[in-house]
Amino acid sequence: MSEKVCLIEATRNEPDRSLCSRLNALIEAEDLLDCIADQDITAVKTHFGESKKLGYVRPLYLKMLGEAIRSRGGMPFLTETSTLYKGNRSDAIRHIAHAHGQGFTPAATGLPIIMADGLFGDEECIVPIEGRIYSSVHLAALFAECNALVVVSHFTGHLAAGFGATLKNIGMGCASRKGKLAQHSTAKPKIVKKKCTGCGTCIRWCPQEAIVLEDKKAAIDSGRCIGCGECLAMCRFDAVKFDWGATYEDLQKKIVEHALGICSLFPEKSLFVNVLTRISKDCDCMGHTFKKIVPDIGILVSRDAVALDAASLDLVEERAGKTLPQLAYDIPYRFQLDYAGEIGFGSREYTLVRM
Numbered sequence: 001m002s003e004k005v006c007l008i009e010a011t012r013n014e015p016d017r018s019l020c021s022r023l024n025a026l027i028e029a030e031d032l033l034d035c036i037a038d039q040d041i042t043a044v045k046t047h048f049g050e051s052k053k054l055g056y057v058r059p060l061y062l063k064m065l066g067e068a069i070r071s072r073g074g075m076p077f078l079t080e081t082s083t084l085y086k087g088n089r090s091d092a093i094r095h096i097a098h099a100h101g102q103g104f105t106p107a108a109t110g111l112p113i114i115m116a117d118g119l120f121g122d123e124e125c126i127v128p129i130e131g132r133i134y135s136s137v138h139l140a141a142l143f144a145e146c147n148a149l150v151v152v153s154h155f156t157g158h159l160a161a162g163f164g165a166t167l168k169n170i171g172m173g174c175a176s177r178k179g180k181l182a183q184h185s186t187a188k189p190k191i192v193k194k195k196c197t198g199c200g201t202c203i204r205w206c207p208q209e210a211i212v213l214e215d216k217k218a219a220i221d222s223g224r225c226i227g228c229g230e231c232l233a234m235c236r237f238d239a240v241k242f243d244w245g246a247t248y249e250d251l252q253k254k255i256v257e258h259a260l261g262i263c264s265l266f267p268e269k270s271l272f273v274n275v276l277t278r279i280s281k282d283c284d285c286m287g288h289t290f291k292k293i294v295p296d297i298g299i300l301v302s303r304d305a306v307a308l309d310a311a312s313l314d315l316v317e318e319r320a321g322k323t324l325p326q327l328a329y330d331i332p333y334r335f336q337l338d339y340a341g342e343i344g345f346g347s348r349e350y351t352l353v354r355m
Contacts, residue, residue, distance in 0.1 A: 002349040003307035006030060007315070009354060010277060010298040016058050019277070023299050024064050026355050032301060033150075035269045038073030040147035044111065045079055047154065047169060047284050048089075048099040055278025055290050057154050059108045065150060065273075066111045074148065078104060078111045081140045081173060082121030083285075084180040084226055087207050092119045116140035117176050124176030127261040131343060133253055137261035138179035149262070149270040151305070155312050157281045157293065159229045160242070160251050162333020163324055164283045165312050166272045166305045167340070171255035174262040183254040184227045188247075191218045195239035202231035202240065233282055252336040260345045263305060274300045274312045281328040293327045294320040306346025310337050 008022050027033055036042055044065060049056030062078060069076040080099070082090050089095040092115040099113055106112055117123050117140035125144040128136045143149070153169040161168050172183060198216040210224035211231060218239070220231070227247075232240040242248075263270065276297035280290035297315050302308035313334070317323055324333050341348050 001347055002351045003302060003304035003347045005300055005302040005304075005307055005311040005350045005352050006032075007311075007352055007354050008299045010296040012295075014296070016060050019299060020060050020064050022355075023061070023273070023301070024068060026301065027068055032271055032303075033068055033072055033074075035271065035303075036069055036072045036074040036148050040074045040269075041145070042069050042074045042076040042148040042150060043079045043116065043143060043146045044069070044076050044150045044152065045116075045169065045174065046152040047173065048080060048095075048102045048104055049284045050089075050286060052102060053290065054284045054286070055154060055156070055280050055292075056102070056284040057152050057275045059103045059105075061152060061273075061275070062104065062109045062111060065152065066109060069150065076111055076150070078109060078113045079116045079142065080113070081115065081117040081175065082177065083207075084121075084177060084184055084228070091121065114142065116142035116174065121177035124178060127264060129257060129261045129264060131257040131260065134257050137258045138176045138182070139174055139258070139261055139265075140176050143174060143262060143265055146266075147269060149266045150273070151270070152273045152275065154284055155274050155276045155279055155316065156283045157279075157324065157328025158283050159232055159329050160227075160248060160331075161255060161336060162248070162252070162329065162331055163313060165274050165309045167259045167309050167336055168255060168283075170262045170305065171257075171259035175258050179258055181226070183251060183258065188222055188225050188227050189220060189229065189231055189240050189242050191220055192239045192241055193217050195237050197237055197239070199237075201234050201236070205230045205234045230286070233286055248331050249335055253339050256336050256339050256343070256345065259305060260340075260343065263345070270303065272302055272305050272308045274308055276300065276312060276315065279316065302350070304346050304350070306337060306340045306348060307350035310348045311350045311352055313337070
């Protein structure tokens with residue numbers, strides 16, 4: 001079945017305020033928040049970005065969505081989960097302080113931030129699914145207590161999933177610490193000794209302190225490594241390798257099955273938004289300055305997460321005139337969409353409506 005995906009096309013260098021206003025008009029015209037009823041506790045899931053230099057979705061969009069949800073009688077709040085690795089987003093206290101530093105203050109968004117997985121990322125619910133890998137998945141506990149879900153994602157490349165958008169945002173981003181570990185444990189990097197210069201960059205960026213110098217070459221402790229891929233992104237000498245043939249498929253399957261779990265909590269009570277501006281090679285978890293890999297496209301909205309990501313990916317490749325592996329990481333990247341279809345989750349078929 002073909003699912004409707006609405007597109008607001010961005011003009012050249014169109015400011016966020018203009019795009020945000022047009023998104024608000026689309027939501028009103030299409031009544032896209034009709035799934036929210038009076039007093040519905042509504043989780044608004046986004047990503048606050050690792051650095052102000054990145055292309056994450058700006059607070060203005062969240063403010064507009066919060067106002068739109070309240071206009072229907074809903075009770076919205078911003079939410080996120082703690083990262084598996086150490087850093088300024090690894091627990092609720094530091095993560096919320098980081099979000100405020102990125103501009104997501106209650107004054108700017110009109111929304112409080114409530115972490116979905118508790119203080120340390122270990123508050124979870126176990127949700128049964130009909131997957132091929134899992135019969136149940138471990139998700140952040142708070143989602144099971146909400147009535148509706150609105151997800152706002154920034155489309156980017158991704159060094160393990162090929163690309164990150166809604167499925168990545170909810171599959172990894174709505175999982176508990178245990179759920180994240182189950183997904184990340186698939187992929188582990190290795191050092192190509194003959195290419196390693198011993199510069200120490202990977203050591204400084206490793207969030208788990210899993211890399212040391214041995215005989216002036218980097219060495220990875222596989223027991224401490226969580227497979228986040230930070231070392232791959234930061235190495236300038238191509239000395240870090242993943243065995244993608246053994247890992248990318250499993251990782252994408254696990255992301256999709258966790259996404260299926262979160263969507264199962266909100267049948268007919270969710271809306272998904274992908275922002276296709278400031279599109280970069282790396283996801284917004286990376287701490288370095290982004291470089292735009294394709295001109296701004298606009299904003300896509302759908303009630304089907306899979307259809308939304310499929311349409312977003314097609315538009316990126318159409319606008320660039322290149323495949324995503326040519327733009328970002330040369331790995332198989334459509335598997336997450338294909339696998340969703342295999343397990344009967346969402347629809348890869350869509351009807352694009354240009355607004």
